[in-house]
Amino acid sequence: MKKLQFIIVLVASLFVLNANAAVKINHWQTSAGSDVYFVENHDLPIIDMAVNFPAGSARDTVATSGVAGVTRYMMTLGAAGMSEEVITNKFADIGAISSGELDVDRAAFKLRTLTSESTKALETFNAILHKPDFPDSVLTREKVRIIAGINEAATMPESISSKAFMKALYGAHPYSLDESGEVDTITAMKRDDLIAFYNQYYSAKSAVIALIGDMTEAQARTIAETTSSGLPQGAAVTKIVEVTLPSAANNQSISHPATQAHILLGYPGIKRGDADYFPLYVGNYILGGGGFVSRLTEEVREKRGLVYSVYSYFMPMAELGPFQIGLQTKKDQAGEALKVVNETVAKYIQGGPTEKELKAAKDNIIGGFPMRIDSNGKILDYLSVIGFYKLPMTYLDDFNKSVAKVTTKQIKEAFQRRIKPENFVSVTVGAQ
């Protein structure tokens, strides 16, 4: 199959609400200054919550690479005097699930609990957010595990290519940093580094709280107020610096004994709320985002059988996130596959899509809208994205209209203006 995870990433990245959709979002601010996005839904006796902070790996530096990720993770391993064992058992005793995520922009903490157990679940969840202990003994142990993981990743073609690609694409910009950190930065990391990071980036003013499920608005307000008021009361976090576009092509080749070559190529793409968002999103569906029906899949897989998976995507971030094309193919045909990819991309950027292709793309994106919001879990993720990136509330209701308005001319112009194949970054791991 196509890389489903990338398709899902894109779906989550553009939140959408149709004017007719029965999802009503309430938005307010807590007294400590956290933005809250709430959807009331009593169909199932469950509550989902996500608390998001501008504390992703772009807050690291070359010297502190990994601090953001370790801070987020270590918060769950000791809080308010409770050991990691006690914390996990408190959730397990009531069947609650606590999880988390980290990307370049954002650190997120998520909780899913039965309504009947929500008081207990929230008590433990808030302890993690409010009173992380960062126990030294746990940090020492986890550093060993993290370093083992980094060393292992350094042997795997997918990890090698992805790391080299981000480094080549972003250079000195913090988006180039590996979320996992580096062996020397993890080795040097101290408990005080985590405490300082927490105090700087986990402030109530920066927090965005998403809530959905079996509670009234009054209950949601109490939950959000409690969570927000216990967070550090520091200043809101500053913006991430702008991305500099590459001024020349950068092609890297890395040896590896694997049977396949792993190839990534691309260019800095778009921001959240970017003026070119819709033409590029719809346009990319046609080029390499639309699963079995994209041009890249048609040319590279369906017509020639060169790959199992080939895709392209835009990952909109706070600053220009990557536009990335990826494929894996048997080593001795890597050159042939790459040639087909380059020709397909060049032809598309030069000529744009056909009217027929655009109609098919719109039919799929607009017609598929109901599947984007068919579960509490999906809506929760969309609430987080809207809130975190401060997307306008009207944007949601207008989404399908915005897609419908896109023209072939806009797509062609947006790709020509934003995507420069002559300056592409490319990484091949396992070249022959």
Next chain:
Amino acid sequence: MITKKIKVLTFILSCFPAFAFAADIKEFSLKNGLKLIVQEDHRSPVVVSQVWYRAGSLDEVNGKTGVAHLLEHMMFKGTKKVPAGQFSRLIAAAGGKENAFTGNDYTCYFQQLEKSHLPLSFKLESDRMANLNITDEEFSKEIKVVMEERRWRTEDKPQSKVNEQFQATTYRAHPYARPVVGFMNDLENMTAADAREWYNNWYAPNNATIVVVGDVKAQDVYKLAAQYFGGIKPHALPERKPQVEPAQIGERRAVVKAPGKLPYLMMGFHAPTLLGLESTNATKTPEQEWEPYALEVLGGVLSGNDSARLNQKLVRETSIAVDVGAGFDATARGREALFELSGTPSEGKTVAELEAALITQIELIKTGGVTQQELDRVKAAVIATDVYQRDSMFYQGMQIGQLVTMGYDWHMLKTYPDKLKAITSEQVQAVAKKYLVKDNMTIATLDPQPIDPNAKPVGKPHVH
């Protein structure tokens, strides 16, 4: 198209593998033998449609491994009415998502659509159930795609290679010994005729179950199914031999050498599956009723969450491992199951030390049983999972489709939580003593090799 090795994937980060819920499920049969199961879920105006064929790698023969999965790919390559590639375009035009996956026990095709488009799904699925057109030209391209898939999934992933060896060492007679994606040599020698033979053998209404979950009315779906699938003629299916695995009479070991940094260990014990529709009061023993549930509880106690015994003792307290897990899947059409453990030793620790530590934890269960708190946590997970999974229509459909295709009564979804909750410490102890013994154990380990960038891939050159 996905190859899902459910049996392997479910235990790594073992969240409790409960299935439960069973809200409002209705079952129908058409005259041609096609089964239809509908679960109404009116939370959103969408529908999930899944067609399950009782044909997976379990039904393959030596020399033709991977043909079930290859056929899954060919199912997107056209019929007389719907040429190659059009299936996907028609579903996409309706706003739908679609894909398919092949496992040991089944092949499943699915679409997720706005609810008014269910007829399109039925129209296209009924067409390719009976009228698939496998051309030599499409086959010759797609077999290359599948070989790339095998390279990506298995050849270049050391842990996947270990798993392939582990299955092959655990099973000597049973087809679960063979990889779903197929051996490379079999893929290289596969022909369009093999694919046609597979399709003609197994793709028939009397070998399929349709599962629909969503904002639909069960009776309407039944009428729709009769309209589209009712005219397809059933045919006799090849005989399925039982292929029972002979009892293991001594421990078995395999070692895999592959490029990497960290070693890896898999450990498995043969154990009984849940009884299916084939069992009768005359044939079944009292133990068969509860042992599989006790083994699932054991999996939860060892590895149900980060404070469960294995992670707490081996990762957190003694740092023998950087990663560890255990679990048991009690359902399989082949009526063969494994209690599995796996882990990665910490730097400076060996797989032998990890193996000893895992066995110590098993022995502790045998001698000391499990605590009431541990049992209560497993129960809490079962109760909560029962509710959480209702948030996903696709997952609900998966559970029904898997059970029916594996030859189980889907009504067991209703009794499953209570059966798990009834398990006692003594029963967990009893299954550990009975099945988790050395003579019944298979171990496969990864011996990581330094990466030599100039090394050629191991094995004979690939020839077209």
